[in-house]
Amino acid sequence: MVANPTELITSDKNTTVKLVKGLLTQARQRKKQGQTVIEGVHLIDAALRSDYPFVQILVSEAAQHHPEVQQILTRLPTYTPILTLSDALYESIRSLGTGIDIMALINIPAPRLAAISNDCLILNDVQDNGNVGTLLRTAAAVGIHNILCTSSTAQAWSPKTLRAGMGAQFALTIYEHLSVQDILDYVQTPLFATSSHTDTMIYQHDLKQPIAWIMGHEGQGVCDELMQCATPIALPQPNGQESLNVAIAGSLCLYETLRQREYT
């Protein structure tokens, strides 16, 4: 049974509309409310495939009869509230460009950190939403589930990070707002980090044991406290260019780990 959109909202004074607009535009609001908004058919489909619950669905009047929206509405639990917004109002709040106008308000998961003794990826103040999202996407592809983010890392559940992650967030357990001390206290797996201060190439390391890969800030790299506890590894750059983009470096590390385990 398709849940039935009930009322048509036209006013930007509507409480849910105001909330959603704030969550789409302000990191502070997302952190304060513990909620975010996922936009577009693709992300909503990824959430549905992971049985992730929605607080609220919002569709534009024009989109509500679109076959892909109808297909999504059919798959929703029947108790999911659906708001229909006038096209002009929807357009005034969406952060995506043109597409199929559907979005969902969701609660951001807040898993409680416990001891980690298997593979994980630590994002140590990675600043750029695109880099965080791309790293999450690669982690999900290679099957790493635990992601630990220190407090200055870009939000894993911001609209931009969700877009770059293509829904990988729903396949992962993401711990956010951690201190460096949290990492040191809870991660029992050996730490590895890329460094320009070593000549030992990644290919010369045995990566078959569980590993906690640390990726750092785009400008400053991994912080000293974590670097001191980590095995430094180098990625070759025969042409002597500057360091690689952090999402590239991280993905190379995760894939070299996979290669050594599965393809040697």
Next chain:
Amino acid sequence: MVANPTELITSDKNTTVKLVKGLLTQARQRKKQGQTVIEGVHLIDAALRSDYPFVQILVSEAAQHHPEVQQILTRLPTYTPILTLSDALYESIRSLGTGIDIMALINIPAPRLAAISNDCLILNDVQDNGNVGTLLRTAAAVGIHNILCTSSTAQAWSPKTLRAGMGAQFALTIYEHLSVQDILDYVQTPLFATSSHTDTMIYQHDLKQPIAWIMGHEGQGVCDELMQCATPIALPQPNGQESLNVAIAGSLCLYETLRQREYT
């Protein structure tokens, strides 16, 4: 000798200011003029290290005495024209956020395509400027010089691509606006492309001979005409997620090529 900034420009009617503003904001203008603008100390430094000539330097009044700007002005050929813009005017045209306000107008190189018989990277309608820039950055890091872009690929010399490339453009020979037929006519190196229609993993291929790696459109992948002439390879995704970001996939291919040649 430090070249001397001569006049202070305050009007947005100034011909150079109008040209620069157009080049920073309009892909069409860049293509029509064959020129672009590089912003910030970092990119200008990368251009200087490659002895790349500037048509014109623009600085803001506040930035002209900044030590890093002074250091750049010292390194310029003395015939390089320098315009000083009022701070308000500079701010009204720059596409970067706050930083050290210096930019340079340059001609976009237009190398003539000839037969390619060594390693190269083919960008077959890659849409996103960030992906193109990141791929250029990785290509420069591993020492691949020749980049071939088909006509719908994002501009390699746009402000966004330059930023993502971190100046890698100046270390590469980039052929743009090519047809698929140009690629087939001039590339004499075996073509390789990632594909979801093969089970043969990249690690099972011998990548020691010269290779032309093709990276395709973010949504549609490599076009049929090129795919038909290419060896398809798979990147493992044990967790069965969707395909990787194209800049990640491309970088994994370039680094696996490097690994097989230098670290086995």
